[in-house]
Amino acid sequence: MDKLLSGTGRWTRKQVKELIRTGRVTVDGVPAARPEQPCSPAARVQVDVPLGPVYIMLHKPAGLLSATEDARQETVLELLPEYLRRAGLFPVGRLDKDTEGLLLLTNDGALAHRLLSPRAHVDKVYFVRADGPLSREDALAFAAGLTLEDGTVCKSAVLEPLETSGEALITIREGKYHQIKRMLAQRGRRVEYLKRLSMGPLDLDPALVPGQWRFLTPQEQKLLEYLLTATQTAVGGPSKKFSVL
């Protein structure tokens, strides 16, 4: 039991022991007796404490909207259990319906606001597969700052073509509507597949398959806090850590 609850990243094992001792944990409606009590995966475990700030890393699958609710279409919130759906969580920024990858969900409005602020300069790294080869000229155009068809000017971005033709890593610091698709369209390419690999210091956990989520670890929460307080460094360099996908 204590392993299960401390594995959520929300409580230390010591805190879990205290929660159990004070009768705040129930298993299928019966108060948990002791921390080492075995717990079947099918059991309904409830912890009776007010939910504080919650930070969730989701591997967004294609086909869901990055929204909290929608009259007709399924949203990413529907991947979460009931108690979290009622916790006021929302996605920090949006990924297109057909985009996969890292999506942060939180109920911490202040943190979300700061992360999304253009002044925060948070690098977002994407893996992209386009419908044709991407060249050094494309990389130079990205670095120079592309002007989209409607006149929108994009800040300097990093495009690193990978060995497989049409595949690349792209780092942007903004979050304009369909930004990567529109940047590549400007270079005469159509995006066939798009996946976000990282956002600032947060990397998509390779253990999460599309549709799976987990709580951020205390370490990841600290990294986010640190990012938002630290002086910003220069625009994203090469993202070699993602060379194996």
Ligand code: URA
């Ligand atoms: N750029 C896009 O075009 N789509 C996304 O979902 C994210 C970045």
